[in-house]
Amino acid sequence: MQKITPFLWFDSEAEEAARFYCAVFKNSKLGTVARYGEAGADVSGQPKGTVMTVDFRLNGQEFIALNGGPLFKFTEAISFVVNCKTQKEVNYYWEKLSKGGKKGQCGWLKDKFGVSWQIVPTGLGQLFGGKNSKKSERAMQAMLKMSKLDIGALKKAYEGK
Numbered sequence: 787m788q789k790i791t792p793f794l795w796f797d798s799e800a801e802e803a804a805r806f807y808c809a810v811f812k813n814s815k816l817g818t819v820a821r822y823g824e825a826g827a828d829v830s831g832q833p834k835g836t837v838m839t840v841d842f843r844l845n846g847q848e849f850i851a852l853n854g855g856p857l858f859k860f861t862e863a864i865s866f867v868v869n870c871k872t873q874k875e876v877n878y879y880w881e882k883l884s885k886g887g888k889k890g891q892c893g894w895l896k897d898k899f900g901v902s903w904q905i906v907p908t909g910l911g912q913l914f915g916g917k918n919s920k921k922s923e924r925a926m927q928a929m930l931k932m933s934k935l936d937i938g939a940l941k942k943a944y945e946g947k
Contacts, residue, residue, distance in 0.1 A: 791848045792866075795858045796899065798832075800851035803899045804842040809847075810882045824844030825841045826869045831855055865894065865902035870920050880934045893935040907937045921946070 796803055801819060808814040820839045827834040832853060840851045850854045868883075880889075883905070887897030892906050913925040921944045928943035929935065 788848050791850055792899065794851045794860075795854045796851055797856045798836070798853050799899055800853045801837045801842050801891070803901070804849070804851050806897075806899075806931040807844055810879070811844040812845065814844045815842065817843065822860060828917050829855055860896075860900040862896075862902045865905055867904045867917075869906055869908050870912065871908050873907075876905055876907060876935055876937065879903075889933050891933060892929055893932070905935065905939070906934055909937070910935070910940070913940055 794800070794803070804816055805813045805853065809815050821839055822830065822832050822834055822836055822838045824833075824834055826832070826838055827836075830838075832855060837853050839853075842849050842851065844878045854878045872878060876893075880893075880895065883903050884895040887900075888896045890896065894902060895905065896902050914922050916922050924946060925940050925944040928940055932939070
C-alpha cells in the first residue's frame with residue numbers, strides 16, 4: 787500500500803467514477819467495493835446496502851472513492867496532472883476525460899463528475915523553466931491561448947517560429 791492515497795468524495799457516483807477512470811487509464815484495476823451497513827447508513831444518511839467506498843488503481847496510483855452525499859463538491863483547488871509524452875496521448879486523455887465535462891484553459895478540464903485534471907506534455911516545464919526568458923515568455927503566451935495543449939505549437943512559439 788502506498789503512503790499517501792487520494793480520497794475522493796462523491797455524492798453517489800463513486801463506483802461509476804471508478805469504473806470510468808479504470809476504462810480511461812491503461813494498467814488500471816477496480817478493487818474492493820464496500821457497502822454501507824446499518825451503522826454507516828445511520829451516520830451518513832446513505833441507504834443501507836449502497837456503495838460506500840471503492841478502491842481503484844490507475845496506472846499504479848491508488849485511489850479511494852466515497853459516496854458521502856452532497857455535502858462537499860470538487861473544486862479546481864485540487865487537480866490531477868496527467869503527464870503525456872506525445873500529442874496523441876494528450877489528445878486521448880483530453881477527449882476521454884472531458885467527455886460530458888467541461889474543457890478549460892491551458893490544459894485544464896473538469897470531467898463529468900466535477901474532478902479537475904491537467905493534461906500536460908512532459909516537456910512543458912523545460913519550456914517555461916529554461917534559461918532564456920524570452921523563449922519561455924513566448925511559450926507561455928501561446929499556452930494562454932490554448933484549451934487543449936498543442937506540443938508542436940508550444941515548441942514553435944518557444945523557438946520564435
